Structure formats: C-alpha cells, structure tokens
Amino acid sequence: MNNTRQIRKALVWGLPLCLSMAFLFGWLILDSVIPPIKQMIFSMPVIRIRPTALLAPFALLISLVLPLGLVLKAIPYEGVWVKRLEALFNFLVFLSVGVLCLIISTSALAQSRWMPRLGYVQCDQLQDQPSVWFTDWVRNPAWCVKGKSLEWVNEQARTSVKN
C-alpha cells in the first residue's frame, strides 16, 4: 500500500517525463540511427556517426514499458502481466547496459577499421566539432573544411558531380 501511494505520487511527474522522453528517443532514432545507415548504403559524401544513439531503441522501449508497468502497479493490479512487464523491463535494462559496454569498447575500433574500407576519411574540422558525441566521415578529404556544415559538404559533392 505504501509503495502504491509512492507510485501514484511519482506518476504525476513520471508519466509526462517518460512520454516526452519516449518522443525524443523516437526523434533520435529518426535523426541519428537510421540516416547514417542509409548514408552508408548509398555512399553519401558525409556521414555523422553517433555511436551512443544506438541505445535510443532500448531507451524508447524502456520509456514505454516503465510507465505502463507503473500504471498497472498503481491501480493496483497484481496479475501476471505486471510480472511479465517487470521481467521484460529488467531484460531491456540489462541488455542496454551490455550494449553500452559494447559501444564503448568496440565502436571506435569498428569505425576506424570499416569506414576507411568504405572509402571514408575521418574529419574533425566540420561545424560543431570538437565534440565528444559524434565522429564525422567524408568521402573526399578536400571537403573537410573547418567550420563548414554537413549541408555544405553535400552541396560540394553535388557541384563536383555536375562538373
């Protein structure tokens, strides 16, 4: 009962927090997870890779499962679905910690090994650098110009194709 009261109080701020963050994680997937994969497939002139954005799908699922489970517990509903959701939640959290450790340990090596093979060169001069959150890769080292945006690089690539 004591826990139920705490859950109900926490839901007042927890529900908007979870749903707003779920929306942001969805946006992150559309902005930083899918585009780099597409850009790699279509050999685009510039790719901005945010390795930690790979956690966004897990974070999205966690932010949807967590409020759902809390609402059920706040009712209070003691059925089997709460236990299943709790197990799913724990599994997702443990999995995401594993993915985080994997990203930290392998993504730098993977990028430095595979991106040059795909014909890309690392560029640390573009707009918003230096940053701890992403790495930029360009197909042509001449497009790695200090302070220029990703759109500028794409524009340069289009111009060079026309010429």
Place this chain on the structure above:
Amino acid sequence: MSAELAATFFNVGYGQTLAQSMDKNQVDVLVLTQGQYMSILQDKARNNAALEFSLRKMLSKSTFGQYWQKEFSPNVSEPWVGPVAQGANDLLAIGKTLNAIGMAGISTYIKTTATGTYIIIKGYSAKRSSALQGTRYLATNPKMLQLGLGMKSLQGIAKGGFMLGVVVSTGIELMDFMFNDEKTMYDLVGGIGVEAVKGGLAGLVAYGFATLAGLFTTVAVTPLFVMAVFAVVVGTVLNAADNKWHIKKNVIDALKATPESMSQGLYYIDKTVESWAKEIGSSAEQTGVRMGKSIDQGVKDFLCRMTCRRY
C-alpha cells in the same frame, strides 16, 4: 708628452665619456617571476585586443597548443570519450557494486516492510566481497550507500556523474578556447553555459528514470543500470537537438549581439520592474500549485475509475 702619459689621458677621457653615457642612459630593471609576468600580461591584454590576439596566437603555436589541435582535439570525438565522461561515475559504481555482491548476487532485491526498506543480498556468501557477509541490510546502511543499491545511494552517484560530465565538457571548451585562436570569450561562456545545462538535464532525467525504476522493479541493481544508460542516451539526445537547432550557436550569437545592440549612454533603472518580477513569480507559483492539484485530481479520478481505492 710620452706615449704612456697620452694613453693615460685617453683612458681617463674615455672613462669619463663612458660614465656620462651611462648616466644619460639609465634604465630600471624589474625582475619578475613567470607568474607575475603572466598576470601583468593578462591585465594588459584585458584592454588591448591586439595584445590578446598575439598572446592567443602564441599559445596556439606553443607545443601544447599544437598537441591539442593536432592530436587531442581530433580524438575528442572518439566514441569512448563522451559515454565515459557522462557515465564514468555510474560505470564505476556498477563495477564496485557487482564486485561486492558477486555475479550470483545480481538478483539482490529491495524489500519494503513496516520497519523500513531492506536490501536482501542473494547468492552464496563465500562468492561475495568479504566486507559484505550479511544477507539483509537497511537501505540507509553506510555499506549500501557506498554501493549503488537503493535510491539513497543513487543521489550521491547522480551528483558525482553530473559534476564529472560538467568538468569534462567545460575542460574541452576551455582548452579549445585557449589553444584555438579563432575562439572568443563569447564562445567560451556560451559553450560552458550550454554544456552545463545539457549535463544537468541529462543527470536529472537519468535520476528521474532511476527513481521510477526503483518503484517498478525489486531488483536492486536495475535503478543503477537505468541511471547509467539514461545519463548517456539523454546526453546524446540533447547534443543531437543542440546540433539540429544550433542552440549553442544561437546562445553565443545572442551573447555577441548584446553589447552591440545596446546604445551608449546613461541608463535609468526602473524600480517598478522588481514589483513586476514579484507579481510574475507569485502568479507562476499559484499557477503551478493549481496545475499540480488538477493533475493530481485527474490522476486520482483516472485511477479510481479502474478500482476505487482512495488514498
């Protein structure tokens, strides 16, 4: 006159000329330590843009400046730097906790009873750290507070994580300002401000999610794991949003535009502004209380529709 005498006269005359010349060209020599010299230079550079530019140029061309620009700055975007900066404290706590309870103790859970909240340690005690031989600890036990078990201990870890994130991001901004001669004071102040806000928000959201996780699951290590993951992923979201909508650039541009957009002259401070600010503050407070009450009532009504158990 002998040659010897002539030489003596010449020497005397030369000596007198030399003494006169020295009298005319007196200079004061001030012996300074390196720190005193730098502080004088700093003071001069404050009002002299050309001197500041020269000093910045010298710094950027120094060995450390070259090292920053050619070695450190390009590698700052290596994937381990961001996550480590944002979640190092959490990862350290995870390591310490798992080391103390052992892998068999991963199913350690939290039990709330009438006498208090307890952390029940699972697994074979011989496989655990020798400092943790009991099977049941109060959540407020100092041993538990040192580990990442229970919500009380997460508060300290969250604060530590936020501080570390701010220190790392501020350090990078500061080094970039010192050794990149194109960066201005506006870039430094705006950059540090935006990075601190991002770090604070990420830490706060991560702590919020950890609190909710602590209410949902009984597994004691899950809130700590949630905090580690969310500190990193929320930091990533905020950074992506910053890049997408150029928040940092807009803040820096606004800072740059402030002195230019103000016309010179004497300004009269309108004291009525204080009363306006108080009125706005109190009305915002009242609105907040009203909204809180209505949300609370709404949630109660919503929950009561499913099972009418008033609390």
